Amino acid sequence: MPRIELKTEIKANKNIVFDLSRSIDLHKISTEHTNEQAIAGKTNGLIGMNESVTWRAKHFGIYQNLTSKITEFNKPNYFADEMVKGAFKEFKHEHHFAELNEGTLMTDFFIYKSPFGILGKIADKLFLKKYMTQLLTERNRIVKDFAESDKWKEILA
Template sequence: MPKIHLKTFIKAKKEIVFDLSRSVDLHLLSTEKTNEKAIAGKTSGLMELNDVVTWRAKHLGFYQNLTTKITAFDKSNYFADEMQKGAFKSFKHEHFFEDFEDGTLMTDIFKYKSPFGILGILVDKLFLKNYMKKFLIIRNKTIKKTAETEQYKEIIFSL
């Protein structure tokens, strides 16, 4: 099972980083290149425990739908989202938030299983793991940029 482990230091309060990380609106902002849309379930605002959202986006040249659910939630410290339906065989994305004097350390652990057995393993090694890592890095850069400026207020406080 491939695993992507990312750490991003953000000069902002943990609560702000946590809220941006679970914001449907921020996610849409970070995925403009894939033309991602929230088409069902929670389509804006902040995700909470048991919230479900269906995303539609163009990845690798194809439009795909992916339904995820928030399956674990510890306010300002941790949450996890897991695929309910989609192109993967399964995935779990864990988000951890740690306070530091001058900001927050955000840690992502993304584990997934590709479909199609041996062919899926080959696709992982050839490009999928790198594709997913770049996708998450772009998301984290958007969270960082938004949290470290006044822009976070437009997303969190506009609800």
């Protein structure tokens, strides 16, 4: 199974970074380019333990729905969301937060399994892992931008 690991240093309080990372509203901002919308479950605010959200977004020219659920939660250190229904065979996205030099180290582990057997594995190598890494990197860039400025107050007010 492919595994993506991203580390992002953020000059902001760990509690703020944690809450921004689980904000439905900030996720919408970070995925504007895919027209991503929360269409069911928790559709705004902060998602928490055992809550789910269904996203509708356009990827590779096709609109797709994906439902994920928060399956592990330890505020403000860690949470994980897992796909319940969607285009992947499965995925788990772990979000880790640690204090670092008057700021926060945010570490993501995204582990997934593509559908379609060998064709899915070929897609992973050709484009899917790179595509997913870019989506997660952009999401983290937005979290960092909001956390390091006063913009976080717009989301967490």
